[in-house]
Amino acid sequence: MTEARVQTCPICKLSGDQIVRENAGDFGRLIRIKCPRCKEFIISHFTEITAQDSLFGPKLSAWIRSRNEQHAEIPQINNDRLKDIQAGLPNYSPREKQIKLLQNIERKTEYPGKAVQIVPEYDIPLAWASTQEEFLYYIESLIERGLLRITGKDHQINGLIFPVAITADGWDYLEQHERHIEERTQAFVAMSFSKDLKPIWEGPIFRAIEKGGYKPFRVDAEPHSDRIDVKIISEIKNSRFIVADVTEQKRGVYFEAGYALGLGLPVIWCVRRDDLENVHFDTRQYNHIVWETMEDLENQLYNFICAIIGKGKEV
Numbered sequence: 001m002t003e004a005r006v007q008t009c010p011i012c013k014l015s016g017d018q019i020v021r022e023n024a025g026d027f028g029r030l031i032r033i034k035c036p037r038c039k040e041f042i043i044s045h046f047t048e049i050t051a052q053d054s055l056f057g058p059k060l061s062a063w064i065r066s067r068n069e070q071h072a073e074i075p076q077i078n079n080d081r082l083k084d085i086q087a088g089l090p091n092y093s094p095r096e097k098q099i100k101l102l103q104n105i106e107r108k109t110e111y112p113g114k115a116v117q118i119v120p121e122y123d124i125p126l127a128w129a130s131t132q133e134e135f136l137y138y139i140e141s142l143i144e145r146g147l148l149r150i151t152g153k154d155h156q157i158n159g160l161i162f163p164v165a166i167t168a169d170g171w172d173y174l175e176q177h178e179r180h181i182e183e184r185t186q187a188f189v190a191m192s193f194s195k196d197l198k199p200i201w202e203g204p205i206f207r208a209i210e211k212g213g214y215k216p217f218r219v220d221a222e223p224h225s226d227r228i229d230v231k232i233i234s235e236i237k238n239s240r241f242i243v244a245d246v247t248e249q250k251r252g253v254y255f256e257a258g259y260a261l262g263l264g265l266p267v268i269w270c271v272r273r274d275d276l277e278n279v280h281f282d283t284r285q286y287n288h289i290v291w292e293t294m295e296d297l298e299n300q301l302y303n304f305i306c307a308i309i310g311k312g313k314e315v
């Protein structure tokens with residue numbers, strides 16, 4: 001009889017025989033991991049042994065889990081991508097974490113009234129929480145707010161698993177709320193409207209976004225003033241992420257990117273190499289795609305989208 005090997009998930013450190021490791025190709029250099037907390041991902045063996053542990057942890061686990069919950073492509077983690085993924089990880093407030101959790105429970109609900117089984121040990125990432133204690137706090141908060149109820153016999157949170165259901169108020173609340181960011185398919189493009197840069201929009205930016213599985217969107221003309229108009233605001237709100245090419249240093253581009261950041265949307269910054277030194281001081285801290293040719297921009301942008309946002313299902 002063979003003994004079940006006890007494995008540990010490199011990302012969330014859960015260990016036990018429920019963690020599955022499989023060879024995922026490249027002569028054993030890629031490993032597929034199935035973890036009940038993170039779900040499924042592929043990691044390079046090199047990254048697993050060399051990456052600093054601080055790069056792993058609950059947030060990365062939540063990111064991997066959210067990719068799985070959306071049935072997107074299985075996330076691949078290697079040294080090149082890890083830093084970019086890390087830089088794009090959101091900092092959710094307690095309020096946002098409660099919303100995420102409620103939306104995740106909604107996604108798992110077969111029909112209103114049907115209970116969803118919660119396993120705190122494994123479901124921590126559904127609330128982007130760091131610990132079970134934090135996770136249970138959000139569950140309790142949702143119950144106190146009347147958005148969620150326990151449906152088990154004794155109506156208490158106890159044991160390793162308990163059933164919850166979204167209340168009528170909870171459904172109202174979800175409906176009032178924005179569409180799930182993960183389900184949005186549009187990518188908003190903020191850039192200069194000059195003739196010089198038009199081919200950049202029509203060629204590499206458009207193609208990279210489309211290839212990445214999203215719908216590229218750009219407003220047709222420069223706004224008349226520096227004020228962001230209603231149309232732009234609603235299109236940004238309706239987007240999954242934004243691409244901000246700051247070449248030519250237009251104020252509107254910075255406004256739109258800033259607005260998106262305020263909404264918690266990922267922003268992919270780009271700039272042509274000869275304009276890099278002019279990039280606004282406040283945004284230099286962000287990683288920029290620095291491009292020289294159209295082909296270069298297309299490749300870098302496509303890789304960024306796949307690594308940070310994850311491939312969409314649009315195309």
Ligand SMILES: [Zn+2]
Nearest residue numbers: 009012035038
């Ligand atoms: Zn894990």
